[in-house]
Amino acid sequence: xxxxxxxxxxxxxxxxxxxxxxxxxxxxxxxxxxxxxxxxxxxxxxxxxxxxxxxxxxxxxxxxxxxxxxxxxxxxxxxxxxxxxxxxxxxxxxxxxxxxxxxxxxxxxxxxxxxxxxxxxxxxxxxxxxxxxxxxxxxxxxxxxxxxxxxxxxxxxxxxxxxxxxxxxxxxxxxxxxxxxxxxxxxxxxxxxxxxxxxxxxxxxxxxxxxxxxxxxxxxxxxxxxxxxxxxxxxxxxxx
Numbered sequence: 001x002x003x004x005x006x007x008x009x010x011x012x013x014x015x016x017x018x019x020x021x022x023x024x025x026x027x028x029x030x031x032x033x034x035x036x037x038x039x040x041x042x043x044x045x046x047x048x049x050x051x052x053x054x055x056x057x058x059x060x061x062x063x064x065x066x067x068x069x070x071x072x073x074x075x076x077x078x079x080x081x082x083x084x085x086x087x088x089x090x091x092x093x094x095x096x097x098x099x100x101x102x103x104x105x106x107x108x109x110x111x112x113x114x115x116x117x118x119x120x121x122x123x124x125x126x127x128x129x130x131x132x133x134x135x136x137x138x139x140x141x142x143x144x145x146x147x148x149x150x151x152x153x154x155x156x157x158x159x160x161x162x163x164x165x166x167x168x169x170x171x172x173x174x175x176x177x178x179x180x181x182x183x184x185x186x187x188x189x190x191x192x193x194x195x196x197x198x199x200x201x202x203x204x205x206x207x208x209x210x211x212x213x214x215x216x217x218x219x220x221x222x223x224x225x226x227x228x229x230x231x232x233x234x235x236x237x238x239x240x
Contacts, residue, residue: 024165026207027065027155028108030140031200032076034115034129035104035160036061061102063156063200064129065209066139067235074113074137076105076129077231078199079214080120083127105131108163124230125185125214127199140201142235143208144228146170154193154213154223156200166192168202168223185214185224193223 064078083102105113113133120127146152154166168190188202193213202211202225211225 023203023205023207024153024155026138026140027153027165027201027203028163029138030066031108031155031157031163032064032066032074032113032131033106033157033160034061034064034076034078034082034102034199035106036082037101037103041099061160062198063158063196063213064105065155065201065212066137067128067142067209067231069137069139072133072135073116074105074131074133074139075235076131077201077209077212077235078127078129079212079226080125080127081214082199083118083120102129105129105133106157107133107137109137111135111137121230121234124226124234126212126226126230126234128234140203140207140209142228142232143204143206143210144232146204146210146228151205152188152210153203154190154197154200155203156197156213158194158196160196164192164194164197166190166197168193185226186211188213188223188225190223197223 062078062082064076066074067077068075102115102118105115107113111133113131116130116132118127118129152168152170154168155163156166157163168188170186170188188211190213193216197213198215200213201209202213204210208228209231210228212231213223213225216223
């Protein structure tokens with residue numbers, strides 16, 4: 001009897017870590033990082049009327065996760081703002097335009113996929129990118145609800161340097177974070193989240209996606225995420 005009691009206690013103590021490890025494994029297998037082909041064009045003309053500078057560069061872009069897959073084709077969910085960088089200004093005057101186009105998608109297992117197409121949401125800071133890779137990759141399930149007391153985490157690749165696990169907590173109080181750029185978004189405390197995490201999945205302890213990280217509050221005290229129901233709405237009926 002004492003042995004059974006001790007075994008039950010050991011299982012109870014180990015269960016949270018086992019669950020977290022399982023959730024992290026799901027996040028790893030279904031997370032991606034996008035590289036972008038960036039076009040820079042100066043708006044400052046030279047004396048002869050020609051553009052003073054224009055160039056293209058392949059740079060690290062945003063994180064994302066696999067919302068659906070079939071065979072070697074994956075449907076990636078990421079942030080819409082990754083495709084529309086703000087114009088470069090000087091003293092409030094636009095001096096250059098920047099356009100970003102998704103080019104390559106890097107999977108956690110080292111596979112690299114080629115972007116076939118992408119679609120942007122009109123209502124949310126979300127975008128869907130269809131990718132052709134060398135092999136099949138599992139997709140994650142979406143949860144439209146989560147408890148604020150539950151531990152969440154963000155899994156992405158900040159600035160394209162390394163995969164990063166960032167613990168997070170949904171903010172207490174108002175369910176919706178007030179910001180004109182993200183009218184539907186939730187506020188979330190995540191001290192180790194970085195700019196390159198934009199588009200990364202926000203995961204719960206069961207390994208389901210509850211949102212997409214899209215930005216940081218103006219005060220710099222919290223990050224915001226588009227909720228799971230917005231992702232479900234965008235993915236609904238989208239099948240390969």
